[in-house]
Amino acid sequence: MDPHENPTAKILVVDDSAMDRKVAGGFVTEAGFEAFYAESGQDALDHVERDAPDIVLTDLRMPGMDGLQLVTEMRASHPDVPVILMTAHGSEETAVAALRAGAANYVPKTELWRDLAQAIQVVHDAMLAARGRAQVRDLLQEQSLHYVVGCERGTTRALVGHLQEALRQGHLCEETDLIRVGTALTEALANARDHGNLELDSTLRAPGDGSYSRLRLERMAQAPYCERRVHVHALLTATEATFTVRDEGRGFDVTQLPDPRDPANLLKPSGRGIVLIRTFMDEVTFNEQGNEIRMVMRPDPDSD
Amino acid sequence: MEHGAESRMPEDRPIIDWEVARRSIPGGEAGLRDVGGMMLEDGPRLLAELRAALDAADGPRARLAAHTLLGGARHFGAAAVIHAAATIEAHLAAENLDAAAAATPALETQLARLLEALRAAAKGG
Numbered sequence: 001m002d003p004h005e006n007p008t009a010k011i012l013v014v015d016d017s018a019m020d021r022k023v024a025g026g027f028v029t030e031a032g033f034e035a036f037y038a039e040s041g042q043d044a045l046d047h048v049e050r051d052a053p054d055i056v057l058t059d060l061r062m063p064g065m066d067g068l069q070l071v072t073e074m075r076a077s078h079p080d081v082p083v084i085l086m087t088a089h090g091s092e093e094t095a096v097a098a099l100r101a102g103a104a105n106y107v108p109k110t111e112l113w114r115d116l117a118q119a120i121q122v123v124h125d126a127m128l129a130a131r132g133r134a135q136v137r138d139l140l141q142e143q144s145l146h147y148v149v150g151c152e153r154g155t156t157r158a159l160v161g162h163l164q165e166a167l168r169q170g171h172l173c174e175e176t177d178l179i180r181v182g183t184a185l186t187e188a189l190a191n192a193r194d195h196g197n198l199e200l201d202s203t204l205r206a207p208g209d210g211s212y213s214r215l216r217l218e219r220m221a222q223a224p225y226c227e228r229r230v231h232v233h234a235l236l237t238a239t240e241a242t243f244t245v246r247d248e249g250r251g252f253d254v255t256q257l258p259d260p261r262d263p264a265n266l267l268k269p270s271g272r273g274i275v276l277i278r279t280f281m282d283e284v285t286f287n288e289q290g291n292e293i294r295m296v297m298r299p300d301p302d303s304d
Numbered sequence: 305m306e307h308g309a310e311s312r313m314p315e316d317r318p319i320i321d322w323e324v325a326r327r328s329i330p331g332g333e334a335g336l337r338d339v340g341g342m343m344l345e346d347g348p349r350l351l352a353e354l355r356a357a358l359d360a361a362d363g364p365r366a367r368l369a370a371h372t373l374l375g376g377a378r379h380f381g382a383a384a385v386i387h388a389a390a391t392i393e394a395h396l397a398a399e400n401l402d403a404a405a406a407a408t409p410a411l412e413t414q415l416a417r418l419l420e421a422l423r424a425a426a427k428g429g
Binding site: 016017018019020022023026027029030061063088089090109110112113 | 343346375393
């Protein structure tokens with residue numbers, strides 16, 4: 001194994017018992033890893049900040065911050081550092097809680113001699129694989145995706161889900177923002193389909209007599225409306241995601257679009273989609289013809 | 305670290321299970337010596353801690369001391385010490401401090417056997 005490609009993993013052994021630290025650390029070293037030590041949960045957190053271990057191997061029952069609390073803290077502050085539990089009789093319930101709280105693996109203290117090396121190796125391999133994916137992601141310059149969709153609503157929902165997944169994998173969007181971006185994309189696709197390709201006027205919704213839906217169904221089977229397609233292009237880079245949605249309709253006068261900064265527009269029966277898009281996206285522009293919207297979103301610089 | 309007849313108590317089986325110890329403690333003979341030395345230091349200290357905690361009616365502190373002693377004895381397969389410490393731990397888990405205190409002399413006896421066997425082994429006798 002080339003140490004430059006896969007350097008020895010640093011394992012932080014956490015146990016209040018000096019004997020148990022010595023024993024666990026000995027097995028860690030014999031397995032080919034580097035061991036260093038902490039005497040408590042709080043001590044472990046200090047070491048994690050200072051020494052950046054690859055894996056934390058912890059006892060469960062300790063005075064002060066116990067193993068379960070340590071797992072919870074690690075999950076919150078260092079989710080990329082896996083925690084392996086050393087369990088003993090009497091701590092089974094705590095171990096289950098710690099596994100649910102995010103621990104990556106566990107080894108009974110009585111079986112360290114047999115199981116510890118393999119448990120560390122399994123977690124280490126999984127960690128390297130995850131880091132590998134992250135490295136590849138960092139190397140990615142851009143990802144270009146192009147879709148052509150008709151007027152079926154189910155297709156739109158599936159496409160938005162697919163684009164959300166691409167954003168998630170590219171770490172371009174926080175989980176909470178995914179819903180907002182998904183909403184903006186859904187509105188953009190609906191606008192392109194209904195108002196662009198099917199040329200449905202949103203004022204038809206106002207009477208509430210179903211005239212909008214009836215005309216929609218009619219045009220979905222009527223040329224030229226049913227032959228039109230929506231073209232979706234997504235360009236994902238390390239710093240931003242750009243979505244372009246173009247329909248094959250006549251376009252519209254973009255100067256008449258509602259201003260999202262005006263609260264009155266939130267209550268209007270039409271234009272809600274555009275208000276949402278302009279609110280959720282960082283940049284929104286239209287082409288001159290008014291049949292193409294370009295939306296740019298950039299990750300929050302304060303997020304991971 | 306040597307082992308043999310010195311580890312045996314005439315009226316009982318050996319206090320140390322050397323097969324378990326060799327398996328449970330890494331580092332070969334040096335490892336056995338090091339961890340044995342630590343047990344010789346920590347064993348009396350943990351017993352004193354247990355007694356002090358019981359005197360102070362501090363159940364959680366007493367339970368931690370018994371648990372740590374048990375963990376140390378486990379490395380040497382010292383079943384009699386493990387059993388005595390586990391009995392105390394169970395009483396403390398049930399918040400029965402009187403029963404834990406009553407069970408402490410048995411732990412003291414078995415721990416003394418373990419420490420004596422470790423001293424003998426360290427001397428290579």
